[in-house]
Amino acid sequence: MSQIIVMASGKGGTGKSTVSAGLSVSLAKQGKKVLLIDCDCGMRGLDLMLGVEKDVVFDVSDVVCGNCDYSKAIYQVEDAGGLYLMSAPIDASEEVSPSVMKQITQELSDNYDYILIDAPAGVGSSFDTAIEPAQRAVIVVNAEPTSVRGCLNVRKKLTDKGITDIRLIINRFNERNFRTMGIYKDLDEVIDVCKTQLIGLVPDDIRIATLMQRGCGKDCWSSAGVVFDCIVSRIMGINVPLAYGM
Numbered sequence: 001m002s003q004i005i006v007m008a009s010g011k012g013g014t015g016k017s018t019v020s021a022g023l024s025v026s027l028a029k030q031g032k033k034v035l036l037i038d039c040d041c042g043m044r045g046l047d048l049m050l051g052v053e054k055d056v057v058f059d060v061s062d063v064v065c066g067n068c069d070y071s072k073a074i075y076q077v078e079d080a081g082g083l084y085l086m087s088a089p090i091d092a093s094e095e096v097s098p099s100v101m102k103q104i105t106q107e108l109s110d111n112y113d114y115i116l117i118d119a120p121a122g123v124g125s126s127f128d129t130a131i132e133p134a135q136r137a138v139i140v141v142n143a144e145p146t147s148v149r150g151c152l153n154v155r156k157k158l159t160d161k162g163i164t165d166i167r168l169i170i171n172r173f174n175e176r177n178f179r180t181m182g183i184y185k186d187l188d189e190v191i192d193v194c195k196t197q198l199i200g201l202v203p204d205d206i207r208i209a210t211l212m213q214r215g216c217g218k219d220c221w222s223s224a225g226v227v228f229d230c231i232v233s234r235i236m237g238i239n240v241p242l243a244y245g246m
């Protein structure tokens with residue numbers, strides 16, 4: 001049985017996909033079999049981040065329409081151990097319903113240790129699809145009020161749905177900018193206003209952005225990926241300190 005974790009944010013662009021890719025690579029590196037589901041229908045990007053965009057012919061909607069079976073719509077990411085990707089449709093009109101997404105993850109659950117679902121921005125219908133099968137959630141925020149508001153909206157949606165195992169990742173953190181902005185006294189205040197327990201702090205790091213944007217996400221443990229290794233340990237229940245600063 002897989003653990004199914006949805007990566008959400010409410011506000012767009014906080015780094016959900018980047019962090020989803022980083023955590024998936026890191027989980028696979030630690031010997032786990034991982035299925036990463038891109039649920040950003042119409043705006044998928046994980047195929048690019050993991051460098052498999054040329055391989056991807058079929059997506060989840062093809063399975064639903066009967067154009068292919070799972071084996072053709074799930075792509076193993078080369079050189080990333082047991083990491084597999086199922087892409088979202090490019091055409092937003094081919095969105096999968098929440099009940100169908102739940103059925104898909106149930107059918108695949110025995111084959112993977114972890115299923116990570118990368119949710120879209122906002123709390124629209126694709127978001128409902130992304131959260132439907134999840135047992136756990138990670139909310140990815142930036143340390144700024146607009147992002148925090150998104151976190152609270154998403155958190156409410158998740159708890160209304162009965163998902164209570166929710167953790168926070170503060171992404172793109174830059175101490176100097178944080179202090180210059182002067183909105184929050186410290187990170188504890190950000191965590192308090194997000195009303196969510198912190199599981200990881202990811203620095204604003206051009207190495208992370210560069211690897212993903214170049215399609216080299218699968219290499220992200222090489223230097224910058226240490227931060228994802230640390231979060232993955234905590235996801236697996238191992239109590240390690242927050243890695244920050246690298």
Ligand SMILES: Nc1ncnc2c1ncn2[C@@H]1O[C@H](COP(=O)(O)OP(=O)(O)OP(=O)(O)O)[C@@H](O)[C@H]1O
Nearest residue numbers: 012013014015016017018121172203204205208209
């Ligand atoms: N830790 C980081 N350091 C530097 N840049 C980052 C980091 N995380 C994400 N980025 C950059 O932030 C931008 C948004 O990232 P990403 O696409 O992962 O966000 P998203 O939340 O998935 O967006 P969307 O809501 O559109 O799906 C990208 O340009 C990405 O390279």
Ligand SMILES: [Mg+2]
Nearest residue numbers: 016017040045
């Ligand atoms: Mg995204």
